[in-house]
Amino acid sequence: MGPAGPVNPAAYHVFPETDFDEIARGGGGPEAIARLLASEYSRRLLLVKVLLDLASAHPELLGPLPPATAAWRELERLQALPQSAAVLRDVLMHPQLGVWLSHAIRAVKNRVRPTPMWLEVGQIHCATFAAAVRSGQAAQTLLPVREGGVILPTLGLARFAGLNGPAVATAVTTHGVTSLRVGRQELILPHDLTQDSDCWWSLRRLDVSAVGRTLSVYLDDVDPFRDLADPVPPQRLSDTAVTGWRELLDGAWHILNSCAGETAAAMSVGLRSLAPLPESRDGSTRSASTGDGFGAALLTRPPTAVSLAETLVHEFQHSKLGGLLHLGDFVEGDDESRHYAPWRDDPRPLGGLLQGVYAFLGITAFWRSRLECGKDPADQFDYAFARRQTWIGLYALMKSRRLTELGERFVNGMNARLQPWMAERVSRTALHGSWYATTDHRIGWRVRNLRPDPDVVREMADSWMGANRAVPDDRPWAFSAIPWSHRRVTLYRIHASAPERFLALQAKSARDADLDLVGGEVTEALTAYRARLRDNADDGDAWAGLALACIAGGRHLPWRCLLRRPELASGVYRRLRRLRVKCDPLAIAQWCEQHGATAASGRRRSRP
């Protein structure tokens, strides 16, 4: 590192407006990502200072481990040496180190961790020791042992046999030999730390290349801080599984470089780590990331390279926005509002909605780029679906009054990118399917998350029964969690993208309402959903299906209430069914459409 002066109190990071706006529009090239990384580095240093200052003020935070002064000295030493300065920076910029730093500071501030605090705070010594090992510098220190493991960030996990609970390891590295000792158990780490041994699990790297551009990421199954916040145990992948991941990533990288070159260029700079998640029971793909770990993503292994490419785009969008959010606030104050997000089953805070819209803007761009490359006409549904979901979320953001000036600028940037896309033509089945899929979700969400005014519901139910008697009802409003299968969205996709496959599915499956609805057998679907609701008034999937069958069948009056305020129709119907009143859900919806406005006048409407 070259000459440097004191900390300039006026030298704050500035971010070029062009880069900001480019990122807001869903993009952001390598230079913009590099600027985000530079600011993330400042943030990491500040996190280190906060943590070590806390440890200096409260020596018990490091317990039996070397004190904060030792950590500072080692950091200074490694930064001052040309051979280790870049390595130290690389270790400090490791996404998992960011997760750990935030976790440790929260743990100290909140004092809620049951484990000894030195187990959390002492990871700083693991970081400096790892940097020393990597750069060939001699070092000796004490390291925390968590459930028999000592993590050396960016290198791997040393494993002591038979150790449960916290322990302290003496760690020495000199002349290329690294050893760790707890009591009589001594581990000599392999000379080549990229290779496993009985006591060492390396942090594997996956390097893939396409069109001359390389992506190099860790495939992390060992670092306790590879998850979202709290430490997790290692889950070692077999060599076969790693090979599978490498092949998938290679395919995904080729896809991204062939159709989304700018995205790939940015990822090659910013994406650093993938942490595999256990497979979902239902086989669905899951992914996650945290703003504390810029450039990292957790994910189940997707079924295809296309799916992996889409997931990488999704999570990298979060990293970019997370990096910007570290530089300034986009939402004013502590927002308690709750919003509908087309991709979530539950209400979302404004910040969460913002993250989701940005991620989906990236997904929309991905599918659009696939179409532009002429890859697969079936991608039209995914494009139409993603852009509609994005628009619905974006519209809610644009109506919000809680955005800061920076937040508004960002949202406007997203809108500027999305608007022209909304006018682009897609196939009729894709357009039709995407409308039904998003409407299906919205109705299902309202049924499950919005509570109509109980007085309105009671009044309307009483009116239906034609009585003015007061019906004793001590029971509190039951708003139980209603299961959600999301099956129809899959069927819409198949119907739009692979009609032959949908026909085959219909042929081999027992008849059911969902297949009938998506396949255009509207009368049959309507009958089936009504029957389901007579059996179970809480069937949220059936409410949405009923609404869509009404729309598809051209029945005007009932569908309006089911579309706009399904929670009112379902609320009234459920109350009547609890009172053991025989009634038909469609008739109730029609009743609500005719009388709902009157009953609700002057009262509160539905609320989450």
Place this chain on the structure above:
Amino acid sequence: MDHPPGVIKTVLIDLTNVHIATLRHCDEAVLELSTRHLLHQIERHRANIGSGPPGRVD
């Protein structure tokens, strides 16, 4: 400090060219604004949790 036009000012102090030794002994007041924002961000820890298509969640 005057910023050139075309840039967005942030609340994060620039430590990219600061020696760690200097940072260690830095007056807390110099870092106060950035530290305050940083701690607020950490307290409002948020993870992006998703599931695959359809119905990806964020």
